[in-house]
Amino acid sequence: MISSSKWSLHQFFSKSSYIRPFLPPTSLYQPAQLGPYLAKYPTVYIKPTRTHMGKGILRVWKTETGYQFVKERGEPIHADSLEDLKQKITKQCGEKNYIIQKGLDLAQINGSSFDIRVMMMRNGQGRWQYAGMLAKVAGSDSIITNVARGGGYAVTIPHALLKSGAVDAAKIKDVTSQLIQISHRVCAHFKKYRHTSQIGVDFAIDKQGNISIIEVNYDFPSHALFAKLKDKTYFRTIKRLHFQYRNRVKRKRSAKGKSRS
Numbered sequence: 001m002i003s004s005s006k007w008s009l010h011q012f013f014s015k016s017s018y019i020r021p022f023l024p025p026t027s028l029y030q031p032a033q034l035g036p037y038l039a040k041y042p043t044v045y046i047k048p049t050r051t052h053m054g055k056g057i058l059r060v061w062k063t064e065t066g067y068q069f070v071k072e073r074g075e076p077i078h079a080d081s082l083e084d085l086k087q088k089i090t091k092q093c094g095e096k097n098y099i100i101q102k103g104l105d106l107a108q109i110n111g112s113s114f115d116i117r118v119m120m121m122r123n124g125q126g127r128w129q130y131a132g133m134l135a136k137v138a139g140s141d142s143i144i145t146n147v148a149r150g151g152g153y154a155v156t157i158p159h160a161l162l163k164s165g166a167v168d169a170a171k172i173k174d175v176t177s178q179l180i181q182i183s184h185r186v187c188a189h190f191k192k193y194r195h196t197s198q199i200g201v202d203f204a205i206d207k208q209g210n211i212s213i214i215e216v217n218y219d220f221p222s223h224a225l226f227a228k229l230k231d232k233t234y235f236r237t238i239k240r241l242h243f244q245y246r247n248r249v250k251r252k253r254s255a256k257g258k259s260r261s
Contacts, residue, residue: 005049007099009193009216016189022182022213024204029098031086038062038082043103046089048096058092059103060085073139104204104212107166112152113138114160115214116203118183119221119234124244128187130180131241132226132234135160136202154228167209178211179203186216194218197245 010026013019027033029046037044038060048056060069067085068076071092079085106113114137123129137160139152157176161167167175183201190199200221202214223242226235 005097006047006215007049007097010099012193013186013189013213013216016185018185019189019213022211024104024212025102027100029100031090033100034086034089035082037100038067041102045101045103046093046098047101048098050097058089060089061103105206107164107205107207109137109160109163114164116157116179116205117225118179118201118203119226119238120183120187120199120201121238121241122197122245123241124248126245126248128184129241130183131238133157133176133179134226134229134234154225156229161205166205166207175209182211182213186213190216190218198242
């Protein structure tokens, strides 16, 4: 069994020639990498390898007078030099393992960034099925799009893409089809990692309409997130597929028990 961390998952998905181009440049964090990453990218993210829901994420960027960073939300912390930045981030990070990642210029709605959650579920036949998608919009002072922690909200994909201007109205259907296609490939590749019955794939759409994979959530991707949409169709589909797959597992266990007796 591969250890479950953002870094091991990044390495695992990098082995897929189809998925690899959608992964942002990522390394296991060491303070020495701050300089090269910030020289190459305007913004970088530093993320704990074993936490979810946006916990502990830092956004770091260069300014005219030095550097600044924010942990989750709030006012930026200033650093005068790269060494000062390294020391301050080390204090924030503690002893945990982190990854460092190219910051993506996320599309925005009224100045707030958003990403996209695509929900994939195993159905009553045990096959992967697309169940729904939505956009998670960050709170006003938050660097994370997690709705529960970041004070944000959920909207439909057409609304988010139209409002942001990242994708032309005529191309929205093509973009959603591509997101579903990539998600199916993620699920197909994931079976080599471990078995699961539900996967929430988080995608970034940048201001030019380019797609990247931010994270693959496979433990307990939120169902309740979809209940925040006015139209409950996706939420009902997720619950129905969850019920169907759970019944399938029960039937298989029952049949196995009878064959032993």
